[in-house]
Amino acid sequence: MKIRKYIGTVMATLLLISCGGSAEKKTATPTTDGVVRVTTYDSQKFDADMYQAKEGLVKIEYLLDGFQSHTLVIEGMEDDFKLEVGDEKTALGEIELKAGRYILYCDIAGHRTSGMEAKLLVS
Numbered sequence: 001m002k003i004r005k006y007i008g009t010v011m012a013t014l015l016l017i018s019c020g021g022s023a024e025k026k027t028a029t030p031t032t033d034g035v036v037r038v039t040t041y042d043s044q045k046f047d048a049d050m051y052q053a054k055e056g057l058v059k060i061e062y063l064l065d066g067f068q069s070h071t072l073v074i075e076g077m078e079d080d081f082k083l084e085v086g087d088e089k090t091a092l093g094e095i096e097l098k099a100g101r102y103i104l105y106c107d108i109a110g111h112r113t114s115g116m117e118a119k120l121l122v123s
């Protein structure tokens, strides 16, 4: 487990470097109801750099605080899980996840490279 944490730190550092180093690292506080809440805005970013969930059926709620359309997918599971906001301000979905680290991102062209990427830690 120590090795995994180390790898995570290295990846986070690389992510910060690739973003220009200006973004502060922010971990979302786990919610009391167990739903992972991800908020996005009229910019290419999520409200945190890391989200946490419990292993099993993970519920993710995607909230738009603005008007720009965004999606939320999990890297490697793009065919199984996708949330979209825009006209609708909230989207809710669930997916079975084993413990591990996942990458959340927005698959609209250009958004991921602009910073719409975050980690999801499932334990």
Ligand SMILES: [Cu+2]
Residues within 6 Å of the ligand: 044, 069, 070, 071, 106, 107, 108, 111, 116
């Ligand atoms: Cu987006």
